[in-house]
Amino acid sequence: MSAAIKNADIPRVGAGTPGGTWFRSYWLPVSRSDEIFDIPKSVKVLGEELVLFRAKSGEVGLVGQDCPHRGASLEYADVETKGIRCPYHGWLFDVNGNCLEQPSEFKGKEFCSKVRQKAYPTKELGGLIFAYLGPDSSDPPALPNYSPLIDHGGARMHEPVRYFDYNWFNFFENSADPAHVWILHGESAYGNGSWGSRFFDAKDPPDFEPVETEYGLKIVLSKPTNNGNGFVIDEMSLAFPSILQIGDTEFVHGNADPSDLNSRGSNYEHFMFITPCDDQSFMMFTVDYYTGPQNDFFGRLKELRKRETPKQNVKEYDRRPLMPFRGNVRAEDVVTQGTQKLLGDRKEHLGTADRGIIMLRRMVRTAIEDAMLGRTPKGVDLSAGKDGIVRIDSFVGLRDSL
Secondary structure (H helix, E strand, C coil): CHHHCCHHHCCCCCCCCHHHHHHCCCEEEEEEHHHCCCCCEEEEECCEEEEEEECCCCCEEEEECECCCCCCEHHHCEECCCCEECCCCCCEECCCCEEEECCCCCCCCCCHHHCECCEECEEEECCEEEEECCCCCCCCCCCCCEHHHCCCCCEEEECCCEEECCCHHHHHHHHHCCHHHHHHHCCCCCCCCCHHHHHCCCCCCCEEEEEECCCEEEEEEEEECCCCCCEEEEEEEEECCCEEEECCHHHHCCCCCHHHHCCCCCCEEEEEEEEEEECCEEEEEEEEEECCCCCCHHHHHHHHHHCCCCCCCCCCCCCCCCCCCCCCHHHHHHHHHCCCCCCCCCCCCCCHHHHHHHHHHHHHHHHHHHHHCCCCCCCCCCCCCCCCCECCCCCEEEECCC
16 A cells, blocks of 8 residues: 555645545644634635634534535625525525525425535634544544643734645645755845854754654754754754644744753744645644743744845846745745645655655655555644643754754
8 A cells, every 4th residue: 555655645635635635634724713704704725615604603614615505605605693694595504514494495395404515623722723624524533732722821923824826745845854944045044143044054054864753753953062062953843744843933033042041942832834725725824832031022023024035136137926035034935845846746856965855755655545544644643741732842952962
């Protein structure tokens, strides 16, 4: 079976595909809670056109966009206490897809019990709405209590939802490729003279190794301290199916020194939840959580990110659509990731610096195989601490040894 799962299966998420079957093993964020109002919201998830709504009872529903009666779009439906009512003939559906009313039918001729709208279970956690698109909606796995979504003595910030017009895996596997950081981004992310620019110095880059974890994979970057008594560590974590956790923003953006941390690690969590819309687009929900001593950490972070403006002079004859991009981390990512073809459709020549990429793809193929065979893939059942919180560890700081 393992030989049947190919790299080309990874990026494709439509219903019935190996990658799509794998993704449907997990809870996926589909919206911020504060972006659901008194009207339906159209969302596309794993290639399916859906409608998200909050009934006046407070329940959240995620149903197929097309009404099963005559196919009119429920994006324009009316939201009521019991559910969502199609504007065409008034059929009413609850959050579970049950047809409750058919006012266009003569009394006694209704056939509600024979009609069911496609519907998926939803849960709210920490300001996000998650949905489970698996085959058995009556018995979904538990939604992990991801650390930044659970209040534990810090401050939370939701960044604006971002939408991308390229494949989700191009973005996700980028974090398993640390060598691009000191080549593509250079000083863009960190600023001249900052700790980040010193750690990710292209003339003296850090060592790195990919390490398998319960939740997926993490990239452990390391560099000896100046006095030779230990190592500076910076970890980037990739949790299955598509969560990134990067804890170094407190330092690489804030120009702090990791010696401030000693061995306790960062006070900052930066979770990026990636939900594929289809094979050519995805949405990203970013949640930050800070437990440190600075009163206005998020305000400072916003100001620092405003400085990430392209520094590239564009020639008057340059008609390339993504110019300028040098000097802005996010623009640099779009230019490189967004111009790649889907995995399986492009030719590659991988080297030793791509060992994180190679390991990640192998692990994802195994997880897809598990899903196809009815086994529980990595990242579905995650261990929680005594406080019930699931932590995706990304240590940043000093350690005596690797």
